[in-house]
Amino acid sequence: MSVYQKIKQEAYVCNMQLPKLGLVLFTFGNVSVVDRERSVFAIKPSGVPYEDLSPEKMVIVDFDGNVIEGELRPSSDTLTHAVLYKNWVEIGGIVHTHSTYGTAWAQAQRDIPIFGTTHADHLTTDIPCAPPMADDMIEGDYEYQTGFQIMNHFTDNGLDYKEVEMVLVGNHAPFTWGKDGHKAVYNSAVLETVAQMALLTEQVNPNAPRLKDSLIKKHFERKHGPDSYYGQS
Amino acid sequence: MSVYQKIKQEAYVCNMQLPKLGLVLFTFGNVSVVDRERSVFAIKPSGVPYEDLSPEKMVIVDFDGNVIEGELRPSSDTLTHAVLYKNWVEIGGIVHTHSTYGTAWAQAQRDIPIFGTTHADHLTTDIPCAPPMADDMIEGDYEYQTGFQIMNHFTDNGLDYKEVEMVLVGNHAPFTWGKDGHKAVYNSAVLETVAQMALLTEQVNPNAPRLKDSLIKKHFERKHGPDSYYGQS
Amino acid sequence: MSVYQKIKQEAYVCNMQLPKLGLVLFTFGNVSVVDRERSVFAIKPSGVPYEDLSPEKMVIVDFDGNVIEGELRPSSDTLTHAVLYKNWVEIGGIVHTHSTYGTAWAQAQRDIPIFGTTHADHLTTDIPCAPPMADDMIEGDYEYQTGFQIMNHFTDNGLDYKEVEMVLVGNHAPFTWGKDGHKAVYNSAVLETVAQMALLTEQVNPNAPRLKDSLIKKHFERKHGPDSYYGQS
């Protein structure tokens, strides 16, 4: 049995969650799960329908994008995952989808405003939208540069990837991450529902105000931090 | 067998209705059912996925929020339920969700206008939206104060909780209630569909008029009151 | 076996189509099927959940609204069905729903414009929206008067119920009919999808023009009339 069996299995299970949660059409998405000890991650093979996946088909890749194990070509977005794992050292899983509402906000090139507690339960800021990449980044090593575009946007805006586990890439679509693959998938579903609610909120009231700071703080701390009291700890 | 078996069973069945009716993503919702004789209620444990629930996992809590029976931590919204049960003495069940359209109206901080008979079949007023809470209420005992925010809004606006069995909490999401858990769940689904219809109505016609009084009266009385003739009585 | 077994069976099967087609929440809809020889129709009992229905539970009613057979109370909308059967003598089945998009247009009090061939495949005019009823009609025999409101709107606007098999009742919701129960249910689903497409069309282009006459004529005649060539004749 492969020494990577554990992450292959988790990557498989997490990839299979995407169609169940309505986050992908055909093969428009991928999940990876990292093994920090071995500095590799397991990722979906490129263009393979979800119904044909199995744990064995997951591809093992190192943080420079080299295939370490597996007979299939890894996701075309592999280098973006690699860059993020290499630089954001506490990430355990990454998800990329073209989910409908998240992608609409990315195409609109707008941050998703924090309008309510559903959003504040998960992060205390707007969901950031990184600008479309410069032409030289696109024409160079595109997927590799996409990782840097995300990281640079976080740095430029003082965002911490451990607190804000999701981003829109302008004109493209969402990326999310988390301590493991399951949390990253969870965050993709949260992003999609928050994106839908935010659009509907603006349709109900074009002047809807952002959530006030006291509520942001309260709801985030209910679920996160030393005094959290949500869940079974 | 627990003396609370009956409400645990009903709370379990009602909680399981929420995902079936499309009213929750993950664990974003909870149902409680009261035992008026014993002055306790059964409520969903916090953060436990619906597929892992069982009647035995429901938590029994008194009207001050003390856990009376159960090994799991109750829903983080438990104190809101407790306050409402303590003060609104004819309520038998309470539901809280972050259903998509209801939450959008809550985030937009608008009452849902009564536009048609689907709405009037269930209540004769707009669906009220309580304003976001004051900072001192948020920073204090937040969930406890949420219950008072709801009750105060009803008092200030001359609303009767026995006639209007639903509310939006501004920036947050809907709460509904009823004579038992099933009716409270029913009301959550009604609120969600009425919320969607109201948004679509304004999109079809930004000047759509509210329903006139004669139709409000007629439809409500078809289903409610001494001369009702809907259902099998 | 009841002499009304045939229409009870068809009414049952047709009623069960409503939740399958996503046209009803809970019990917000009903189908009836007529027996022209006996001048009665079978209709859903009031307020009974679809999952509890059976052919035996359908209620047999005459054209004045008297229950002829059955132990349950018939739909609260029964008199509307009765009036339409009595006066529109070629109708074989009637459906009433509160389907989401159809109801939104009814609440907005607008005819649904004929924007494309999906619409023209089924009727050559806008889908008419009858105005909300006058107060004296509402306060009188409401459901009975609803039937007249529909018929009067057709008369006043030169519409033929054999060509236009659907209507919105202002502030209320859709009614559809057809040569039998199946066609009436089919028309309810067509109305809902055309209602959604029309709203989306206006959102894509607020100045979208109505379909031109030559296309209306062509598409309607493909499916209807002596030279139709759609289906297996």
Added chain:
Amino acid sequence: MSVYQKIKQEAYVCNMQLPKLGLVLFTFGNVSVVDRERSVFAIKPSGVPYEDLSPEKMVIVDFDGNVIEGELRPSSDTLTHAVLYKNWVEIGGIVHTHSTYGTAWAQAQRDIPIFGTTHADHLTTDIPCAPPMADDMIEGDYEYQTGFQIMNHFTDNGLDYKEVEMVLVGNHAPFTWGKDGHKAVYNSAVLETVAQMALLTEQVNPNAPRLKDSLIKKHFERKHGPDSYYGQS
């Protein structure tokens, strides 16, 4: 066994994908698959519900619209398929649906703007919307002329059917094609999701810019052309 068994089987499987992908209501769509050696195609019979289809019921038609094999009448859109197969000699399959969002853009008579990479993964231009047909074309051989309307629009706008595998027919609905039936169905689903995302994008930001050329080029070449690296080649 019919010499056309292979295309009948593929046409059957592809037609059955339409309801599974949510692209059709009732019988509002059809797929055909061509046999280039024999210059015939297999197409859905007209008006037959998907649940009643079988490979044997597919109708074999030549490029002038003559039925070669089969007892049922072919789809009323058959001549449009025939014209496209006859003139666009590298097409292997064609799909026509009235999918909700695609039809809304067709009714709105607008090209679908290329707003993001989901779109650019599949084509490098806006999704073209052919204008509604002239009255003499409609009153003549309508379905035959629909094929010419599509082809003329491509010629007039310098579009290549091998690169742009989809079109909206103004006031009507989408047509898509591809190297085989499966690719044509895939394109119908892509068109529908891109149509939905484009509408939502404009709702989030009415001034959303079109995707810039460098990103269009990059994403299209990831999936297509000599240096593509998407999928398992």
